[in-house]
Amino acid sequence: MIAHADAARVVVYGREGCHLCEIAEAQVAEICRETGDSWLRVDIDGDEDLRSRFTEQVPVTFVDGAQHDFWRVDPARLRRALARRRRRVT
Numbered sequence: 001m002i003a004h005a006d007a008a009r010v011v012v013y014g015r016e017g018c019h020l021c022e023i024a025e026a027q028v029a030e031i032c033r034e035t036g037d038s039w040l041r042v043d044i045d046g047d048e049d050l051r052s053r054f055t056e057q058v059p060v061t062f063v064d065g066a067q068h069d070f071w072r073v074d075p076a077r078l079r080r081a082l083a084r085r086r087r088r089v090t
Contacts, residue, residue: 008040
């Protein structure tokens with residue numbers, strides 16, 4: 001189990017100073033604001049395991065505890081994943 005994976009519906013693993021991470025976080029924040037879903041940013045540099053696992057892939061996006069994307073966020077794909085998961089839960 002990845003640390004923090006259950007803390008929010010969407011988790012973005014990234015690092016400080018990463019421009020792709022900043023873009024991904026802004027996209028995730030906007031989409032989650034639209035959908036009402038929770039999201040969390042996790043700095044991989046604060047955890048040795050996460051840093052060794054994701055160092056070349058950041059940002060890495062998880063949805064409902066499962067890896068969804070890395071390097072970039074596809075807004076339409078993220079919206080579909082959030083809608084699909086929500087229907088199954090309710």
